[in-house]
Amino acid sequence: MRLLLLLVLKSTLVILPFTAALTLGIFLAACSPRLTHRPHHLAPISELGVNAFGLFVTGFTLTSIQMTVIIVAWWSLVRQHLHQISQTSILNHLSLILGLIAVVFCLLMAYTVNTSVKAHMTGAFGVFGLLVIYEFLQFIQLIRLRSKHSLYQDSYTIFAILWIALCVLCGAISAGVWIGTFNSIPEYLAAGFPFVFSFAFAKYFWMDARRTAKERRERAELPTISSLAHLTK
Numbered sequence: 001m002r003l004l005l006l007l008v009l010k011s012t013l014v015i016l017p018f019t020a021a022l023t024l025g026i027f028l029a030a031c032s033p034r035l036t037h038r039p040h041h042l043a044p045i046s047e048l049g050v051n052a053f054g055l056f057v058t059g060f061t062l063t064s065i066q067m068t069v070i071i072v073a074w075w076s077l078v079r080q081h082l083h084q085i086s087q088t089s090i091l092n093h094l095s096l097i098l099g100l101i102a103v104v105f106c107l108l109m110a111y112t113v114n115t116s117v118k119a120h121m122t123g124a125f126g127v128f129g130l131l132v133i134y135e136f137l138q139f140i141q142l143i144r145l146r147s148k149h150s151l152y153q154d155s156y157t158i159f160a161i162l163w164i165a166l167c168v169l170c171g172a173i174s175a176g177v178w179i180g181t182f183n184s185i186p187e188y189l190a191a192g193f194p195f196v197f198s199f200a201f202a203k204y205f206w207m208d209a210r211r212t213a214k215e216r217r218e219r220a221e222l223p224t225i226s227s228l229a230h231l232t233k
Contacts, residue, residue: 020195021192027058031049031052042117067198070201075095081145091144128171171194174190
């Protein structure tokens with residue numbers, strides 16, 4: 001029963017990186033029609049929260065919950081592989097801490113959007129800054145794991161490394177363009193890239209779920225094999 005629940009959880013992790021990004025996108029899109037008041041002291045995304053606070057908070061809360069599960073699950077998976085090659089990683093633990101702090105900043109940003117500009121901006125810069133650092137640490141960590149040949153598919157790891165590097169680069173460029181032009185499109189791009197880097201984790205979650213499913217099948221077959229062995233004696 002425990003193995004079955006573990007299999008269900010690991011299977012859910014496969015789609016979680018996509019549902020997290022989709023959740024945020026859907027709720028921000030739902031906020032757009034309610035944009036009637038445009039405070040000039042806030043960024044375009046923040047304006048959505050002022051005009052549709054309930055939807056804004058709900059979207060970021062649901063996304064934060066999913067991101068928390070992804071961050072913890074990825075930390076656990078990397079720790080498992082590092083254990084198999086008899087190595088520990090301060091980098092992995094540091095990534096976990098930064099990722100969880102980023103989630104706290106994300107909630108701070110969402111819940112203070114129409115009450116405290118200072119707290120809201122602190123949360124905004126905190127979540128996006130920490131997620132970019134988190135992505136960079138995963139970039140380094142994947143390179144390290146690939147060098148040890150400790151992940152499931154070495155060829156896929158190259159794609160994962162490039163995907164995370166692309167997210168970091170595009171996020172930084174979009175943020176720079178937004179700061180220079182104050183155009184809303186670069187801001188949306190800069191805000192979105194930190195939430196899509198985890199697409200790179202999906203294949204690893206899938207392979208881990210397959211391994212768990214295989215273990216469950218093997219355990220289910222053991223009583224049958226034992227019975228047949230007993231009957232042939």
